């Protein structure tokens with residue numbers, strides 16, 4: 001029996017669930033995508049089992065991300081010239097959202113050891129504001145954990161969830177036999193914005209026996225919610241707290257409103 005080991009670039013996945021992303025556009029209302037990590041693991045396992053029916057259980061679960069630790073005296077840094085109150089407020093809400101995202105992974109039995117909490121330094125704030133702050137530690141961690149797992153558990157399957165072009169060549173170099181049992185889960189290349197086209201190119205160079213798992217195509221399998229449906233008119237995914245009667249065709253709110 002083979003296991004599926006799961007390695008998530010959490011910083012990428014967090015952004016991939018944001019408003020306006022390929023995943024959010026698959027849902028009714030196109031708000032931030034609410035991801036259920038347990039269902040995501042099961043959807044990935046079902047995908048691996050289609051390639052090899054002996055892959056029946058989930059092994060290691062890692063989510064790597066970096067969540068800044070904001071010092072208590074951060075308000076003292078505000079000088080009105082390089083550091084502004086808005087920077088601190090924006091950072092607080094971003095850290096809060098990332099924290100909740102990481103916690104929901106931990107609640108689904110992900111290993112906490114790859115979640116970094118670096119202390120915020122004042123020089124980081126202008127970079128964060130201009131989106132020039134790079135988190136290379138996360139990419140390197142995902143690659144290292146996956147390659148270690150692939151070497152130790154050579155009979156298992158290993159999936160990397162990423163949209164970062166740098167991760168795939170690194171895996172290919174460190175684990176040349178990757179095509180036998182390593183696969184990628186990402187958003188569909190057609191959905192990528194032009195600045196991210198490089199990832200689609202890297203994916204093309206990463207040919208595996210297991211097809212890539214395109215998250216946006218499987219959104220209904222791992223969106224959070226009690227009763228999840230796919231709209232019979234627009235194909236978007238939506239959740240309801242009460243079930244829709246079995247005889248009725250599922251219809252999302254925007255389609256319902258435009259038809260009545």
Ligand SMILES: [Zn+2]
Nearest residue numbers: 231234252255
């Ligand atoms: Zn619809």
